[in-house]
Amino acid sequence: MGTVEAANKDANGSILEKNPTVVFVLGGPGSGKGTQCANIVQNFGYTHLSAGDLLRAEIKSGSENGTMIQNMIKEGKIVPSEVTIKLLQRAIKESGNDKFLIDGFPRNEENRAAFEKVTGIEPAFVLYFDCPEEEMERRLLSRNQGREDDNIETIRKRFKVFLDSSLPVINYYDAKGKVRKIAAARPIEEVFESVKEIFGQKNEKGFKWFMAEKAV
Ligand SMILES: Nc1ncnc2c1ncn2[C@@H]1O[C@H](COP(=O)(O)OP(=O)(O)OP(=O)(O)O)[C@@H](O)[C@H]1O
Ligand SMILES: Nc1ccn([C@@H]2O[C@H](COP(=O)(O)O)[C@@H](O)[C@H]2O)c(=O)n1
Numbered sequence: 001m002g003t004v005e006a007a008n009k010d011a012n013g014s015i016l017e018k019n020p021t022v023v024f025v026l027g028g029p030g031s032g033k034g035t036q037c038a039n040i041v042q043n044f045g046y047t048h049l050s051a052g053d054l055l056r057a058e059i060k061s062g063s064e065n066g067t068m069i070q071n072m073i074k075e076g077k078i079v080p081s082e083v084t085i086k087l088l089q090r091a092i093k094e095s096g097n098d099k100f101l102i103d104g105f106p107r108n109e110e111n112r113a114a115f116e117k118v119t120g121i122e123p124a125f126v127l128y129f130d131c132p133e134e135e136m137e138r139r140l141l142s143r144n145q146g147r148e149d150d151n152i153e154t155i156r157k158r159f160k161v162f163l164d165s166s167l168p169v170i171n172y173y174d175a176k177g178k179v180r181k182i183a184a185a186r187p188i189e190e191v192f193e194s195v196k197e198i199f200g201q202k203n204e205k206g207f208k209w210f211m212a213e214k215a216v
């Protein structure tokens with residue numbers, strides 16, 4: 001199968017109608033990915049797909065994978081890619097859109113390689129919210145959304161997984177010139193001003209392509 005066909009394969013191996021634009025939104029737990037994605041959706045017409053939200057919805061749906069997912073999330077561990085990618089592909093197909101913010105994915109090398117292999121999709125770029133742990137910890141402990149993983153014990157495990165498994169994925173994309181790094185330890189509106197600079201400027205492919213070596 002050629003690249004274009006591979007790029008359009010869905011969860012069942014059938015061919016998707018569109019070849020979507022994908023932006024991966026990465027950053028540590030509590031760095032503000034979900035908050036900023038909501039702003040991007042309002043301003044730039046993307047569909048926001050949070051891998052964590054899709055996994056939590058899968059638990060609630062009573063799926064056969066529910067208990068396994070719940071246990072992984074409680075431990076801050078990464079759910080096998082096969083499960084998460086199926087959820088993402090289904091959401092992409094059901095959205096009817098062709099522009100996606102994929103938030104919290106890929107979280108490790110297995111996520112990254114499996115998504116590329118199964119879908120053939122390369123991200124347009126990777127938005128990386130860079131935030132110190134102390135700030136992320138403060139935010140998570142006062143989020144109050146009833147998440148089972150927003151307790152200090154699980155938060156520490158999530159930070160370790162981020163450093164050990166997720167940062168290498170960000171470094172992988174950085175080496176390909178695809179990372180747009182944002183200094184995230186600022187007020188929400190200020191962070192969004194930097195985000196807008198990245199989404200607001202376009203070239204013939206729809207984006208301003210540049211090397212963001214420093215956080216904007
Ligand atoms: N720039 C900011 N300044 C202060 N608080 C913020 C900022 N951005 C987000 N928050 C708050 O911090 C908490 C975490 O934000 P958010 O849920 O967007 O993070 P996240 O990166 O999606 O986290 P997770 O990976 O755990 O899903 C929320 O309560 C949110 O309101
Ligand atoms: N690619 C992913 C994304 C998330 N998880 C699990 O969900 C938890 C919460 O994710 P958030 O993005 O909402 O913080 C995360 O700690 C993982 O347990 C995953 O397995 N794979």
Ligand SMILES: [Mg+2]
Pocket residue numbers: 033034050052104
């Ligand atoms: Mg989130």
